[in-house]
Amino acid sequence: MFTAFVLDVLYTSKYTLPIENTGLERWGIIITLGxxxxxxxxxxxxxxxxxxxxxxxxxxxxxxxxxxRLAALNAISIFNLICLNLTAIENFRYLAFLSIFALLLCAPSKTHIENETNIQE
Structure with missing residues (x-):
């Protein structure tokens, strides 16, 4: 996802002109944060x-x-990258970075997995 983010940012900064679409921008923020x-x-x-x-x-x-959980976060990241590619609005760049960073918070620790799958008899 991070590689796709970098390539998308490089592409949109060179070849795409920003399009004014405040409705999509507002919904993008709501969908991403929610x-x-x-x-x-x-x-x-x-x-x-x-x-x-x-x-x-x-x-x-x-x-x-x-x-x-991972699929939901990936869907949010892909949504932001597509919107960034279509509109080149700066907020989608930040939202895509935020959603990719949230993927790092998704990974469980070994102790959490052991605690959750612990069978008590």
Missing amino acids: GIFASLKLLHPRLSESDRTDTETALKKYFTKYIT
Whole structure:
């Protein structure tokens, strides 16, 4: 994603003229900030007690929830890169950087995975 961001910024700074589109810009800010919050907070992979029947099942459920979260953040990043490419508005450059930075916050630590998939008998 970072490579796509750099290439898109270089392309839009050279070949695309900024287009005034305040409606898209406002919705882009709302979608990006709301989507990052929802992905990091609401899609945080927490397992319920019924998901923790055994370690293999718990890891599969955790992985599925993590991939959903990662896909949501990738969709936000791609949305911002497409809008940057189409309009060359500076705010989409900053929003794309913010959404790519949020991908770094998405990665779980080893201790968190061990705590979530810990089977207590």
